[in-house]
Amino acid sequence: MxxxxxxxxxxxxxxxxxxxxxxxxxxxxGSGFVCNTCEANIVASDVDEDTYQVxxxxxxxxxxx
Ligand SMILES: [Zn+2]
Numbered sequence: 796m797x798x799x800x801x802x803x804x805x806x807x808x809x810x811x812x813x814x815x816x817x818x819x820x821x822x823x824x825g826s827g828f829v830c831n832t833c834e835a836n837i838v839a840s841d842v843d844e845d846t847y848q849v850x851x852x853x854x855x856x857x858x859x860x
Contacts, residue, residue, distance in 0.1 A: 807819070809821065809823070809828040810828065811828055811829055811830035811832075811833055812824075812827040812828055812829060812853055812854075812856065812857040813829055813830070813833040813837075813850060813853040813854070813857075814830065814832070814833050816830065818830035818831065818832065821833070821834060822834055824854070824857050825857065826857075827856075827857030828857075829853075829854065829857065833850065833853075836850060837850040837851075837854070
């Protein structure tokens with residue numbers, strides 16, 4: 796697994812690897828980015844396993860597992 800390359804909060808808009816939209820705030824994961832909305836969805840989606848799996852797959856792609 797790669798190290799975290801940048802700070803958690805960034806000021807320029809980046810394309811979210813999960814929803815595909817551009818957001819200013821979110822997490823950088825290696826060379827990828829997850830917006831704060833999707834991150835919140837991931838955190839909140841532990842009850843809905845189907846949704847959780849979709850986000851988990853997206854995160855794995857970003858991380859290049
Ligand atoms: Zn997103």
